[in-house]
Amino acid sequence: MTKSKLNTFRGGPDEAGRFGIFGGRFVAETLIPLILSLEEAYEAAKVDPEFEAELNHLQTHYTGRPSPLYFAERLTEHFGGSKIYFKRDELNHTGSHKINNCLGQILLAMRMGKTRIIAETGAGQHGVAVATVAARFGLPCVVYMGETDIERQKPNVFRMRLLGAEIVPVASGTGTLKDAMNEALRDWVAHVEDTFYIIGTVAGPHPYPAMVRDFQSVIGVETREQMMAAEGRLPDTLVACIGGGSNAMGLFHPFLDEKGIEIIGVEAGGKGVETGEHAASLTGGNPGVLHGNRTYLLQNDDGQITDAHSISAGLDYPGIGPEHAWLHNSGRVSYVSATDAEALDAFQLCTRLEGIIPALEPSHALAHVGKIAPEHDADHLIVMNMCGRGDKDVFAVAAHLGTDIEG
Amino acid sequence: MSSRIDLRFAETKAAGRAALVTFVTAGDPNLEDSLALIEALPGAGADLIEIGMPFTDPMADGPAIQASSLRALQAGQNMIKTLDMVRRFRENDSDTPIVLMGYYNPIYIYGNERFLENAKAAGVDGLIIVDLPPEEDSELCLPALRAGLNFIRLATPTTDAHRLEKVLTNTSGFVYYVSITGITGTAKPDPSAVSDRVSLIKAKTDLPVAVGFGVKTPDQARAIAAGGADGVVVGSAIVNLMLDHMDARGNAQKTMVPAIAGFVRSLADALTEKT
Structure with a gap:
């Protein structure tokens, strides 16, 4: 950590993706090359005025910011x-605020040449936002959602289907958000070549927590x-x-x-x-x-x-x-x-x-x-x-x- | 210092065959049946035993091993019992290498130093921790090596030549090549692609290379071994076969141990036959 970071609460994460002892990259080896290339793509996009301009344009005219x-x-x-x-x-x-992050991530997915989008969702707000940007950019989209959540969030399930997303019910565990995230990670491991995983919150392996935060800032x-x-x-x-x-x-x-x-x-x-x-x-x-x-x-x-x-x-x-x-x-x-x-x-x-x-x-x-x-x-x-x-x-x-x- | 793992791979190499590595989950379907099963594996031809430490959220595993983990947890399995099971196994078997496989959180909560000390004392030889890549070596890998336990790393189809060097650093015992991009027990590996990758890994290390994640039949095991692998890992197929020998309440029937032993024997025979 550099000296200047000691005086700020905004300096994290460090190069290992850590905020103090928290964060990190605790994922299976199969995914490591993917998250490293995502990090590289994100770092390049962050300083690219074209990326910023494109995101700003969408935020203004698509999201309504x-x-x-x-x-x-x-x-x-x-x-x-x-x-x-x-x-x-x-x-x-x-x-909801979920669209802020989804627009940023789908622009990255396009830059990285990925052709398939996956996501997890709990309430369905993130799932709807992902299905929306996938429709807007013409990419197929699979959303993992716990069976319990599908039952209690029917309107959002229907919205996602209208938007063209495939909803995969997750029965394992308690059929809620954590199980949907397990299943999305399993999908990602099996489709590493073409798939971009749009995580909906400031969690997951580095760089997701920092990247999602930046898009939401x-x-x-x-x-x-x-x-x-x-x-x-x-x-x-x-x-x-x-x-x-x-x-x-x-x-x-x-x-x-x-x-x-x-x-x-x-x-x-x-x-x-x-x-x-x-x-x-x-x-x-x-x-x-x-x-x-x-x-x-x-x-x-x-x-x-x-x-x-x-x-x-x-x-x-x-x-x-x-x-x-x-x-x-x-x-x-x-x-x-x-x-x-x-x-x-x-x-x-x-x-x-x-x-x-x-x-x-x-x-x-x-x-x-x-x-x-x-x-x-x-x-x-x-x-x-x-x-x-x-x-x-x-x-x-x-x-x-x-x-x-x-x- | 040669570990049990080093010695066992030296033996199978001298015998001109690949080692058979079998996986079962600790405590599935319950502690006593699980121990009986593990004790039957060496006699049936298993050269190394991988024991899964059950976890509620096994992100790299397919449905068979997920369900197996949950059965074990529901039967009351925990880390203390898993380590005790290894200790009891060691009372009658001082040669067969035991590798614990699983996810980091149950170890982290048990306490890393306490875990390494107790695992070593129980007779564990190595660890495979799916969610601890080289980027997180300081967490458990380096302390494990200091404690005298092998830390076995996964190499995958996404591990390129540059990355392979990083994966091999600090790896000991053997290298576990994940034959598919996917979760355990799902896709079927392509023997010729696997063979190419095994050669690539063997060019960079003297460690034995074991191949697993989709190997289900004696024929597949034979083909993988013929492609140059030093070991073949079979897990989900064993766990699936166990299911056929459980009663409605999920307890083992008397036929379970003989059935698994028979299947393991067929795998071992496939690796012994000269091709």
Whole structure:
């Protein structure tokens, strides 16, 4: 590590893909040449003005960036304290922040001459974004999705099929996101020549955690400019939900070295971290190695990975991106959790007061905003990443509220 | 220092044949049946035994070995029991090399130093850790070599000549050539392509080269050996055959050990016959 990196929280990863002890390249030998060539291609693209111009063009005209920074006036009034802003990445094409990363990765896939796209998905937001960019660039696309998730995210499954993607149900394990990722990795090992694996979060072997973060950092970069324009200063507190943690890294990363800014990641507390049925890897897990990186994992004392639980399929993962693990250990970012019930309440509150139906994932972030906003005065500025919209969740929410909307 | 692995490959080489390496998962379908099975392997003709350390998320394995891992875990297998199983095997067999194969996390959680010490004491000879490529050598490979355990590396069809040098550095015991780009027990290897790659590896190292990942029949084993491999690894086919000899609750029937022994014998005979 160079000397200048010692004074920054934004210098990682090192050449071995490590953020402190976290990260790395823990994959089978078959995949190593692929991730090394991906790293090389990404490093070249990063400094290529043509790549940047192409990505910017797509972000503007395809995704609809910049996403607005919206003053949530009625929620601010309701909580009675901090001034609450939403970074509205749910307004992006495909309905979440996932498209930011998928556009970057598919441009790389095209540059590398790959002709087939694979991905894993939990809630289906990433799967939809991948299927979308694959359609846009004319590449065949296979999405691995756990059987449990297929059942609870039917609208997104249908959207992916409409977009031309093949959905492969994964029955192994618990049939959720981690099993879908295992299966995508197995596919990749078997199709190394032609296939590009678009990982949806800031996890996996190096360079994925750094690359996905970079593609998502547009969220934080825009927030900075928009907040300066709106308030003439930077925010005081940033809040985002965390499954793997890509929307959070995207918002947080450009602000990590602003020492005065409080940064909070909200994990899925499920039925409560104390019940053991949750997806809060940092709060309730410990360091281990899975899916190519060392990070905090939900596991037993034999190193076997245990099931995550969350009302939100997008947060239902027993790990977290390695940079979050490092930011947790270094104390720069605070990680808390919100339960299923708290997220459901926040979901309904936001819908009624702001006319915005949030996805269940950012509903967890909003639940925490509701806890801290009353502790501050009106000159305290909070930015929460509204990373996805809740259309996909209305069936699941109806079921939880005991309402039958399918009959 | 010559390890059991070195000695065994020297023996099979002197006998003019390839070594038969058999894989089973520790604790599948349960601890006692698994131990009985492993104890029957050398007599049936297995030269080396690979024992899988079960893991919930075996990313490089096909359906057969995934299911095998889960059966073992459901029967209560864990790292302590796996190491104890090796210790019990060693009470009656001090010659057959034992290689533990698996994924890094259960070792990392057990504690690397504690694991190496206990594995050595139990009579383990080598380790194959699928998700520890040369890039992560400082994690377990170098400490294992210091502890006197062989660290066996995987070379694959994607390992080019430049990369091969890196793969061979710090490798000991033997080199495990993965005959297909894919997961265990799926695609069928092409013997002539495998033969070319084995020659390439042997030009760069004096270590024996064993070939595995898709070898299922005596004929395939014979063809791979004829192509110059020093060892042939059979895993998924054994695990699949075990399934045919389990009752509805997943316990071994009395026919399991004889059936597996018979299959292993047919593989060993195929490697002994002169072609």
